[in-house]
Amino acid sequence: MRLIYYFLLFILGLSGQLCAGINDYIYPKSSYPSYSNSGTIGLIQMPSARMMPAGSIAFSWSDSDPYQRGSFIGTPFDWFEASYQYTDINNALYSLTPAFSGDQSYKDKSFDAKVLLFKETDYLPAIAAGVRDMAGTGVFASEYLVASKKFRNIDFTLGLGWGAYSDNGMKNPLTSIDDSFEVRDVSDNSTQGGEFNLGYFYSGKVGVFGGAEIYLPNLNGTRLKIEYDSTDYELEGFPFGEKSFNFAFENVRQPSSKINIGFVYPVFESFHLKLNYIKGHTLSFGFALNANFGPKDPIIKKRDKHKKIINPQAYKEVTAESNDNLYRISLMELNPRGFPVQDADVDGETLKIVYAQSRHRSWARSTGRVLRVLDDIAPEKITKFEISNINGGLGTYTAKVNRSDFSDNKQENLYKLAVKNIELSEFEYNPDEFEFSPRAEMPALFQSIVPTFRTQFGGPDGFFFGNLRIDYKGELLLSKSLSIKTAISQGIANNFGELKLKSDSVLPHVRTDIVQYLKQGTGLTVNHLQLDKFLKPAKSFYAKASVGLFETMFGGVGGEILYRPFDSDWAIGAELWKVKQREYDQLFQFRDYETLTGHINLFYKEPRTQILIMLKGGRFLAEDSGIHFDFSRRFKSGARMGIFFAQTDISEFEFGEGSFDKGFYFFIPVETFFDQYSKGSAGFGLRPLTRDGAAFLRHRNTLYGVTDQAQAHTINRDWDDIYD
Amino acid sequence: MIKKLFLLLPLLLQSCAFISYNQIVPLIKSATVGEDDIELSDEFIAQQPYSFIRVDLGKGANIIMVLQKINDGIYTWISSEGEKIVTFNGKIIRTSGLIHNIDIINFKDFKYFSPLNNYSGMFNVMLKDPSAFIEQEFVISLIDDEGDSLLFEEKMKLEVLNSSYSNYYWLDKRSGMAKLSKQKIHPMLPILKIDFVYKY
Numbered sequence: 001m002r003l004i005y006y007f008l009l010f011i012l013g014l015s016g017q018l019c020a021g022i023n024d025y026i027y028p029k030s031s032y033p034s035y036s037n038s039g040t041i042g043l044i045q046m047p048s049a050r051m052m053p054a055g056s057i058a059f060s061w062s063d064s065d066p067y068q069r070g071s072f073i074g075t076p077f078d079w080f081e082a083s084y085q086y087t088d089i090n091n092a093l094y095s096l097t098p099a100f101s102g103d104q105s106y107k108d109k110s111f112d113a114k115v116l117l118f119k120e121t122d123y124l125p126a127i128a129a130g131v132r133d134m135a136g137t138g139v140f141a142s143e144y145l146v147a148s149k150k151f152r153n154i155d156f157t158l159g160l161g162w163g164a165y166s167d168n169g170m171k172n173p174l175t176s177i178d179d180s181f182e183v184r185d186v187s188d189n190s191t192q193g194g195e196f197n198l199g200y201f202y203s204g205k206v207g208v209f210g211g212a213e214i215y216l217p218n219l220n221g222t223r224l225k226i227e228y229d230s231t232d233y234e235l236e237g238f239p240f241g242e243k244s245f246n247f248a249f250e251n252v253r254q255p256s257s258k259i260n261i262g263f264v265y266p267v268f269e270s271f272h273l274k275l276n277y278i279k280g281h282t283l284s285f286g287f288a289l290n291a292n293f294g295p296k297d298p299i300i301k302k303r304d305k306h307k308k309i310i311n312p313q314a315y316k317e318v319t320a321e322s323n324d325n326l327y328r329i330s331l332m333e334l335n336p337r338g339f340p341v342q343d344a345d346v347d348g349e350t351l352k353i354v355y356a357q358s359r360h361r362s363w364a365r366s367t368g369r370v371l372r373v374l375d376d377i378a379p380e381k382i383t384k385f386e387i388s389n390i391n392g393g394l395g396t397y398t399a400k401v402n403r404s405d406f407s408d409n410k411q412e413n414l415y416k417l418a419v420k421n422i423e424l425s426e427f428e429y430n431p432d433e434f435e436f437s438p439r440a441e442m443p444a445l446f447q448s449i450v451p452t453f454r455t456q457f458g459g460p461d462g463f464f465f466g467n468l469r470i471d472y473k474g475e476l477l478l479s480k481s482l483s484i485k486t487a488i489s490q491g492i493a494n495n496f497g498e499l500k501l502k503s504d505s506v507l508p509h510v511r512t513d514i515v516q517y518l519k520q521g522t523g524l525t526v527n528h529l530q531l532d533k534f535l536k537p538a539k540s541f542y543a544k545a546s547v548g549l550f551e552t553m554f555g556g557v558g559g560e561i562l563y564r565p566f567d568s569d570w571a572i573g574a575e576l577w578k579v580k581q582r583e584y585d586q587l588f589q590f591r592d593y594e595t596l597t598g599h600i601n602l603f604y605k606e607p608r609t610q611i612l613i614m615l616k617g618g619r620f621l622a623e624d625s626g627i628h629f630d631f632s633r634r635f636k637s638g639a640r641m642g643i644f645f646a647q648t649d650i651s652e653f654e655f656g657e658g659s660f661d662k663g664f665y666f667f668i669p670v671e672t673f674f675d676q677y678s679k680g681s682a683g684f685g686l687r688p689l690t691r692d693g694a695a696f697l698r699h700r701n702t703l704y705g706v707t708d709q710a711q712a713h714t715i716n717r718d719w720d721d722i723y724d
Numbered sequence: 725m726i727k728k729l730f731l732l733l734p735l736l737l738q739s740c741a742f743i744s745y746n747q748i749v750p751l752i753k754s755a756t757v758g759e760d761d762i763e764l765s766d767e768f769i770a771q772q773p774y775s776f777i778r779v780d781l782g783k784g785a786n787i788i789m790v791l792q793k794i795n796d797g798i799y800t801w802i803s804s805e806g807e808k809i810v811t812f813n814g815k816i817i818r819t820s821g822l823i824h825n826i827d828i829i830n831f832k833d834f835k836y837f838s839p840l841n842n843y844s845g846m847f848n849v850m851l852k853d854p855s856a857f858i859e860q861e862f863v864i865s866l867i868d869d870e871g872d873s874l875l876f877e878e879k880m881k882l883e884v885l886n887s888s889y890s891n892y893y894w895l896d897k898r899s900g901m902a903k904l905s906k907q908k909i910h911p912m913l914p915i916l917k918i919d920f921v922y923k924y
Contacts (some may be wrong), residue, residue, distance in 0.1 A: 021857065026884070028912065217888070218885055
């Protein structure tokens with residue numbers, strides 16, 4: 001009791017007394033909470049109710065014997081955190097067969113999730129509920145209900161833990177609701193692993209944990225953490241060596257103290273180092289790298305401003321003389337700014353311009369920049385602009401703009417007033433309707449050289465394998481609607497020599513021969529070489545026919561069709577492909593396996609939250625049939641994070657380890673790291689295991705992507721960029 | 725530097741990045757060796773039509789700001805990107821458009837000379853981004869008058885942040901104008917080195 005009294009006194013002694021504004025300077029780099037050794041936000045070993053802002057993506061790594069843990073953490077909403085953990089358990093072997101896995105230690109994969117149930121108020125704490133190791137082997141399975149309340153510079157946390165968090169063993173309060181919460185039966189695990197076992201959640205005895213994260217004044221944001229740890233270390237991992245698990249060889253050292261203490265040092269706002277003393281005898285350390293991709297320009301402020309027309313009045317005098325002058329000056333000023341004019345026409349007081357662009361992901365910004373040029377060069381008789389866009393020869397959208405609305409609000413950036421009367425509609429492209437159609441130089445070649453990295457990690461052969469490569473990426477436009485896209489790659493350095501895992505799949509090896517593709521593709525490869533023809537057969541209908549090498553593993557012929565009404569939030573499409581498996585060297589030879597694969601695709605985008613739901617139902621590459629579900633959220637920066645899973649008509653046994661296909665991914669716009677706008681994305685996706693079930697063809701230039709701006713919500717979401 | 729390199733890591737995980745060496749090389753150069761210095765050569769100075777300052781933010785990050793106006797001894801300097809620095813006798817008293825900005829309310833208390841060579845006082849400063857009001861104790865003294873410059877040290881103390889440091893001002897003996905200064909103006913900004921070039 002006296003110890004608790006001194007502890008509270010110590011904590012209160014560290015609390016600050018200052019007003020909120022200056023606290024930002026006394027406790028700098030404290031915008032973000034910090035990560036626990038478990039990989040989720042929390043204290044040292046225990047979780048807290050704190051969450052990162054929506055759009056945050058983080059990587060956390062910790063070493064706390066006998067575990068080394070790497071975690072990817074995504075926060076798609078400010079009330080939901082999901083993480084994928086990779087844990088190296090160094091008191092067990094990957095397998096007992098040295099020829100299979102050498103002396104590599106055991107690797108455990110797991111998913112964690114946390115939901116914020118109640119936001120913190122002036123008087124009440126934030127409350128969150130979470131589940132740890134929910135779809136893995138269950139060796140860290142635990143659940144918790146936790147509250148956090150910040151008082152001055154101290155963030156207090158108090159929680160209840162189940163499963164591995166239940167050390168001090170109180171009776172489960174949930175038994176007053178249902179007696180089934182009394183017993184925690186974890187024996188109902190699937191033989192293949194990877195299933196969500198909801199049956200035992202929040203069951204069994206309950207432990208109490210708590211602690212504080214103390215922001216230390218004038219120490220560059222350093223934080224002290226202290227906690228009471230309710231982890232039952234006899235329930236976590238393989239505590240008793242071989243008695244717990246065949247592959248384990250050593251007991252885990254049990255704690256001599258339940259009090260853990262640690263420091264977090266923010267090197268900068270989004271990079272934290274941590275050092276902890278846990279269990280009364282173990283020093284642990286780690287780091288966490290976090291970035292919030294929620295807001296616009298989250299990392300580097302753009303310096304890619306609109307280039308002003310030098311002498312607008314002189315232009316206006318020239319363009320007033322003839323429409324031809326207006327067309328040619330539009331072409332002359334828009335093309336170098338990255339908005340090549342495809343067609344132009346003057347209809348009474350309206351100037352119509354058809355343009356293309358491949359640089360801005362914000363269509364409001366590209367429309368605005370075209371308007372700024374036209375407003376500066378068009379004669380006074382022009383009172384309206386019609387800005388239309390084409391992509392791949394497909395008409396996408398038209399924005400009808402009153403010139404005065406645009407120009408009157410430009411100075412003060414009153415974009416809401418400027419766009420109030422803009423009419424958006426689908427663009428039905430017919431070049432014959434335009435008086436001016438400049439002759440495009442065809443074929444046109446766009447190319448770049450980029451470094452890439454092929455990776456494979458978490459297998460029995462070794463934890464990490466990589467191949468550093470240089471890719472040539474090119475796109476040859478033969479006409480507005482006919483193009484060839486390719487990526488030719490040359491390996492530079494790799495450590496794939498040790499890879500030896502062979503596929504054990506009973507399905508056609510459409511993906512599980514990945515090791516063969518990696519090992520035999522270390523030199524020159526053709527990653528894809530795809531010819532596309534785009535068509536718009538009717539209003540809101542888009543079509544694409546393709547032939548070539550679609551991806552590293554398959555090539556063939558096929559196409560897709562998409563119905564995407566302009567004013568709707570949904571779209572539906574179909575695709576059919578006759579494909580043949582490519583040789584492992586990824587050049588121009590094929591293997592024997594060929595198949596017909598196709599899907600009906602359904603898309604729904606919720607405009608307010610920017611959540612995209614994609615369902616893909618049909619026949620997959622391994623000739624299994626079923627549905628692939630994909631849920632993702634896009635943020636203002638253009639970053640996207642999502643999860644996917646699939647159910648097909650194969651059994652758990654046929655699918656193999658993991659039971660069904662699932663995983664997560666995120667895309668980060670490349671422009672985030674630069675001060676110039678560009679459209680590329682850096683993507684990272686992870687599925688716990690590569691299996692053959694529910695695998696689908698990856699082809700370039702999907703119609704849903706090519707026609708992104710052919711739906712009103714894509715343009716409406718970014719109107720605040722119109723004067724950017 | 726470390727921050728930029730860390731943030732580049734996701735690009736190595738890429739599956740569909742579409743960036744060129746035109747973008748990558750300057751970024752890596754900027755992250756590792758910094759930007760090229762803007763050299764204040766005679767030729768460069770001669771080319772500038774107006775008075776200007778070169779602001780060095782450290783690690784080769786230089787910007788040129790031209791004199792926009794002078795009003796009651798207050799000089800307003802503006803960059804091509806719209807950032808503004810306002811100086812009074814060479815001391816930065818107000819900024820806008822920087823990552824972190826300041827506004828010294830009683831800036832006219834700043835002066836170089838005092839009978840005992842230890843002029844002291846208190847600046848009331850509005851820190852911005854994030855906003856906070858602080859008091860800065862200062863003591864100004866002449867510490868060197870060798871050559872054609874006078875060197876003044878401004879010792880600063882921010883009690884609430886448990887921080888103290890010194891700013892330095894080099895004054896041209898003939899004109900009495902600041903020609904160089906090294907100032908820490910905001911707790912979250914590095915020391916700014918400013919070269920003043922007057923063209924009148």
